[in-house]
Amino acid sequence: MTxxxxxxxxxxxxxxGFYAVQGVNLQVKRHTIHALIGxxxxxxxxxxxxxTKFLQPSSGKIRLNGQDITTTKPAALxxxxxxxxFQISSVFPxxxxxxxxxxxxxxxxHNSFKFWKPESVLHELDDEVDEILKSVGLWDxxxxxxxxxxxGRKRLLELATTLALKPExxxxxxxxxxxxxxxxxxxxxxxxxxAEGRTVLxxxxxxxxxxxxxxxxxxxxxxxxxxxxxxxEVSNNPEVRAAYMGGHx
Amino acid sequence: xxxxxxxxxxxxxxxxxxxxxxxxxxxFLYPVFLAKVLCFALFAAAFNLLxxxxxxxxxxxxxxxxxxxxxxxxxxxxxxxxxxxAILAGTVVAAFLGAVIGLLAxxxxxxxxxxxxxxxxxxxxxxxxxAPFTHGEDGIQGVPRGHFLGIVDLESNxxxxxxxxxxxLIGVMVIYRTxxxxxxxxxxxxxxxxxxxxxxxxxxxxxxxxxxxLSATIAGMAGSTKVLVFKLASLTDVAWQMSGEVVLMTIxxxxxxxxxxxxxxxxxxxxxxxLAEVGQLTLIIQGLVxxxxxxxxxxGIVGEIKHRWTQMRGGKDEPAHLSPGKATGETDGAxxxxx
Numbered sequence: 001m002t003x004x005x006x007x008x009x010x011x012x013x014x015x016x017g018f019y020a021v022q023g024v025n026l027q028v029k030r031h032t033i034h035a036l037i038g039x040x041x042x043x044x045x046x047x048x049x050x051x052t053k054f055l056q057p058s059s060g061k062i063r064l065n066g067q068d069i070t071t072t073k074p075a076a077l078x079x080x081x082x083x084x085x086f087q088i089s090s091v092f093p094x095x096x097x098x099x100x101x102x103x104x105x106x107x108x109x110h111n112s113f114k115f116w117k118p119e120s121v122l123h124e125l126d127d128e129v130d131e132i133l134k135s136v137g138l139w140d141x142x143x144x145x146x147x148x149x150x151x152g153r154k155r156l157l158e159l160a161t162t163l164a165l166k167p168e169x170x171x172x173x174x175x176x177x178x179x180x181x182x183x184x185x186x187x188x189x190x191x192x193x194x195a196e197g198r199t200v201l202x203x204x205x206x207x208x209x210x211x212x213x214x215x216x217x218x219x220x221x222x223x224x225x226x227x228x229x230x231x232x233e234v235s236n237n238p239e240v241r242a243a244y245m246g247g248h249x
Numbered sequence: 250x251x252x253x254x255x256x257x258x259x260x261x262x263x264x265x266x267x268x269x270x271x272x273x274x275x276x277f278l279y280p281v282f283l284a285k286v287l288c289f290a291l292f293a294a295a296f297n298l299l300x301x302x303x304x305x306x307x308x309x310x311x312x313x314x315x316x317x318x319x320x321x322x323x324x325x326x327x328x329x330x331x332x333x334x335a336i337l338a339g340t341v342v343a344a345f346l347g348a349v350i351g352l353l354a355x356x357x358x359x360x361x362x363x364x365x366x367x368x369x370x371x372x373x374x375x376x377x378x379x380a381p382f383t384h385g386e387d388g389i390q391g392v393p394r395g396h397f398l399g400i401v402d403l404e405s406n407x408x409x410x411x412x413x414x415x416x417x418l419i420g421v422m423v424i425y426r427t428x429x430x431x432x433x434x435x436x437x438x439x440x441x442x443x444x445x446x447x448x449x450x451x452x453x454x455x456x457x458x459x460x461x462x463l464s465a466t467i468a469g470m471a472g473s474t475k476v477l478v479f480k481l482a483s484l485t486d487v488a489w490q491m492s493g494e495v496v497l498m499t500i501x502x503x504x505x506x507x508x509x510x511x512x513x514x515x516x517x518x519x520x521x522x523x524l525a526e527v528g529q530l531t532l533i534i535q536g537l538v539x540x541x542x543x544x545x546x547x548x549g550i551v552g553e554i555k556h557r558w559t560q561m562r563g564g565k566d567e568p569a570h571l572s573p574g575k576a577t578g579e580t581d582g583a584x585x586x587x588x
Contacts, residue, residue: 078450
């Protein structure tokens with residue numbers, strides 16, 4: 001295995017005549033936290049959706065652990081250990097918290113097509129579900145419908161569901177969006193814990209969080225890579241400062 | 250979780266009472282009418298499997314109901330199949346038809362899905378007009394009810410009622426099991442949030458197709474059974490109005506509940522039967538009842554009762570979003586929250 005988990009080569013996405021992402025070469029090293037930042041409209045989310053295969057690139061290649069995944073379907077990608085989160089918290093609103101997590105765990109039982117089996121076969125997952133819910137502090141809410149949770153708790157539930165898959169590569173799309181300051185610290189801690197032994201790629205606006213968590217930062221601007229490096233390197237880069245401030249440094 | 254066992258016990262008690270009621274009912278009401286109600290109730294329950302639990306609004310379910318009716322009528326009349334084999338033939342054909350239509354329609358979302366199913370169902374309708382074995386406008390008349398397993402004569406109205414009741418119970422149990430199975434759990438998650446289900450590694454299309462085939466199969470089973478009750482398969486069963494009627498029944502009773510479609514079908518069929526004297530007015534009254542229900546209880550009759558009940562006991566809420574809002578891309582006041 002190479003020590004590069006995710007690699008893109010000349011990744012390009014064209015919407016009509018507009019290049020949302022143009023020739024992006026990205027290398028995410030194994031077992032690191034890599035952040036993708038940039039001003040609004042820089043192509044972060046498009047890039048993210050391309051890597052997770054929710055969008056099909058116009059040209060370029062994407063590799064996961066050295067294997068070409070450019071034409072792999074998103075669900076198949078998840079089964080290969082690469083799981084994404086969404087910008088808005090993405091839960092199953094009218095399932096309970098426990099069921100939300102259980103759906104993720106259920107996949108490994110290979111019974112998800114068995115419409116003739118009773119639901120009770122899923123009870124053997126209950127202990128694991130409880131454990132996962134405890135780890136994000138939602139155990140006491142396990143019987144509540146996800147739709148009833150506060151926004152921050154929905155994000156925690158989403159994270160719990162994602163972690164239940166024990167993914168090798170985690171992709172977070174703005175994990176802190178819409179979270180209160182108190183919740184942010186909790187999620188930062190959870191991501192740090194979850195990242196142990198895993199590779200994380202995240203899109204994030206909160207610079208405090210990026211500085212705190214990231215090993216490597218890639219700055220995108222107008223669909224292209226503007227700079228890459230540690231937080232110190234990137235934050236001292238005059239071009240990056242110009243891109244963010246809109247002026248000339 | 251603690252009340253699970255007592256809940257189960259209560260559930261079984263209710264189930265036993267319902268079965269007992271269904272067994273004694275033909276002594277008070279006309280058995281053929283009751284058998285008709287059961288056929289449509291099964292049809293609506295099959296439709297609800299798709300709309301209520303997969304969030305897919307099909308506007309072509311008459312194709313499965315009606316075409317299977319022709320198949321089972323032909324099998325019973327021309328080939329001399331026994332009733333259970335005739336129903337089996339209709340059901341199997343519905344499954345294949347469901348696989349073909351499902352495969353073509355499932356790639357589309359929302360209103361486009363509904364339109365594709367409608368278009369394909371219309372093709373089935375025209376095949377039924379043109380094909381010689383359906384006898385066009387005449388339909389297949391005088392279908393013999395035959396002998397169940399070659400032994401029990403179903404000519405008596407009581408016999409056919411209990412036969413239909415058995416088919417109905419089998420169908421409803423299959424639906425119940427499907428909804429409460431590992432598969433049903435994944436299906437519900439896709440209904441709730443499809444991109445998220447995909448990101449967890451589930452190929453949403455395959456699950457939706459499976460649900461579509463199951464729903465079509467049971468709709469076909471209902472249509473095949475109806476043939477034996479009325480000894481007739483006609484174009485009415487396969488026309489688009491039938492697709493609309495089953496949507497009406499399901500929404501009226503309560504989408505996404507087990508009992509809802511059964512209650513909805515009972516109300517619609519009863520109205521059609523007892524209002525038959527007033528002719529065209531039936532449709533107007535039906536329309537008014539539907540409008541009244543949609544305005545006052547969006548969850549449908551059963552859905553609303555369930556909701557009030559759980560609210561009174563301060564328990565967890567049942568899904569209120571199960572209107573076809575998601576399927577038509579609209580959220581008619583009962584929002585689908587993906588956030």
